[in-house]
Amino acid sequence: MSFVIAQPVEGISLNGLEYLLDDDDNVKIFKSYDEAHDFVVTHIDEVTPEEFILSTAEVAHLSNQ
Numbered sequence: 587m588s589f590v591i592a593q594p595v596e597g598i599s600l601n602g603l604e605y606l607l608d609d610d611d612n613v614k615i616f617k618s619y620d621e622a623h624d625f626v627v628t629h630i631d632e633v634t635p636e637e638f639i640l641s642t643a644e645v646a647h648l649s650n651q
Contacts, residue, residue, distance in 0.1 A: 588615045588642045589622040591630070603645075613648060 590613055595601035606625075608614040616622035619639065626635035642648040 587619075588617060589619055590615055590640050590642055590645060590648060591622055591626060591638050592640055592645075593638055615642065615648070 591606040592603040595604050605613045616625065622639045623635050626632075626638045630638055
């Protein structure tokens with residue numbers, strides 16, 4: 587299973603999600619939950635990192651990744 591990091595656009599869930607991108611402007615996909623978790627804790631939010639991590643299976647356009 588793979589994972590992505592996302593948050594609601596402008597913090598409003600009705601606006602949809604924006605995703606962390608890689609250097610080529612593609613959605614950055616992490617191979618494990620732990621890898622995604624470590625990234626969030628280090629670079630985004632160490633208090634509630636689980637709020638930013640989604641399985642690619644939860645994201646319709648990424649579910650086949």
